[in-house]
Amino acid sequence: MSNAKFFESHQLHFIRERLVEIDDSHWPMLSTLQLKDPTTSLIVSILAGNLGIDRFIIGDTGLGIGKLLTCGGLGIWAIVDWFMIQKATREKNLQKIQHLLY
């Protein structure tokens, strides 16, 4: 699993099983799927988390606007997101790949 860092460790088993089960017609879509790197979103979160840019990048536009409008949730949400953003990115990646696995 060379893409293991894009997903939560407990999701890997499920993804692997699904990949083995599905037929080859899914392969072109799967191989070109763009996944978000959790490390990148962590860097963005540390540098520009107060403006909600980390949330915009992973596709959580609603939460991004919320963060932008409240100065990063009065600074508290921005700090909480330093620890949450990697998990959120991995979950977004799972949502993305799930569309292709069925």
Place this chain on the structure above:
Amino acid sequence: MVNNRNRLYSLLLIACIAGYIWTFLNMHETHNAHLPMQVCMFKYVTDIPCPSCGATRSIIAALTGHYLTALTINPIGFIIALIMLCAPLWVIVDLLRGSSSLFNFYRKMELRLQKPQYSIPMVALVLINWVWNINKGL
């Protein structure tokens, strides 16, 4: 991650309650002739106001009837006030009726805002407001 209705609603309710408490505390403080607390980490670190700095002052100005002052301090205050007024009512109505109209609306808007024809003007507006904020020296 907001991928189910109850999570979005509890987040919105918590944010709105926090917003009301924050506004109330700051109104109380400004009545006592103190400056509002400095909480914006961005301004604290860089000494430059962030795009939404001044929103509390704007809402308080609007609450005391000075609408033009509110608009000149930061127009974002009006957006936040609108969300703080509508969101709890919509959430309560949705919970009572057992529907999820606000959640569906949120998802639809989220997908729409990711399209460049909507996102680019929005980003431009925020940037213009930010430049204006820096010029005003909030």
